[in-house]
Amino acid sequence: xxxxxxxxxxxxxxxxxxxxxxxxxxxxxxxxxxxxxxxxxxxxxxxxxxxxxxxxxxxxxxxxxxxxxxxxxxxxxxxxxxxxxxxxxxxx
Numbered sequence: 001x002x003x004x005x006x007x008x009x010x011x012x013x014x015x016x017x018x019x020x021x022x023x024x025x026x027x028x029x030x031x032x033x034x035x036x037x038x039x040x041x042x043x044x045x046x047x048x049x050x051x052x053x054x055x056x057x058x059x060x061x062x063x064x065x066x067x068x069x070x071x072x073x074x075x076x077x078x079x080x081x082x083x084x085x086x087x088x089x090x091x092x
Contacts, residue, residue, distance in 0.1 A: 014046035017086045024087055040081050041067035047085060055084035 027039035053063040065074040
């Protein structure tokens with residue numbers, strides 16, 4: 001018997017603000033820059049890309065482009081996305 005499975009989308013499992021915070025916290029702790037940008041994309045999709053784009057002050061298409069695999073968002077954009085997701089950037 002052959003079992004087909006689809007691609008796992010973590011965004012579907014990030015149901016609460018706490019889920020998103022913990023997910024981003026873990027990626028920031030263990031990943032690199034590209035991992036964090038990918039995690040921000042995932043979290044923004046979980047929260048609603050249109051809503052996050054409005055809060056950041058960019059178009060939905062621009063936000064997708066910034067957080068894409070080939071995207072290179074400016075620090076200001078990253079900071080605004082993190083804030084829109086209900087999180088804070090902290091250096092310790």
